[in-house]
Amino acid sequence: MTDVKRLNRVWRRQTEGRLALLLDSVSQPFNVGSIVRTAAAFGVESVWLCGITPDLDLPAVGKTALGTDRFLSAYREPSPAQAAKEAAADGFRVVAVELASGAVPLFEAPLDGDICLAIGNEDHGCSPALLGAVSSAAYIPQVGRVGSLNVAVAAAIALAEVRRREWSSSP
Secondary structure (H helix, E strand, O other), rough: OOOHHHHHHHHHHHHOEEEEEEEOOOOOOOHHHHHHHHHHHHHOOOEEOOOOOOOOOOHHHHHHOOOOHOOOOOOOOHHHHHHHHHHHHHHOOEEEEEOOOOOHHHHHOOOOOEEEEEEEOOOEOOOHHHHOOOOEEEEEEOOOOOOOHHHHHHHHHHHHHHHHHHHHHHO
């Protein structure tokens, strides 16, 4: 069998960029728990919970997160635009994952350095106020007959892309 802990140590040593999330009214506890679990797997250090995003100690969130919330710091900020400003002040480039005016395909997005991905509500995406506060927006190209992804899946794809870029540029 493969020594997973050893493999993870190798990847951890190749990871320097800080990673954070901003959840803008992601309303479903299952989605929040799934995002938190994925975030912990990719080494996210902070998550801002905005709008109607449930707290991480809600039992329905914990059922999916499986205790992984202990690996990151959570901040409650009602205003997603203010949370974006806080993330930027902490040194993060805030990139919305959203099909919005001016958005570029995720594979072309500026994802180097310390990144905070802003993820919006399951139905209406990122709020206009948040989109006005981010440094850029990126969307996930889709070629199938379905034009959207589950918010937790979209967050996972975006987190994986940030790390893939960092790891592919490592010596």
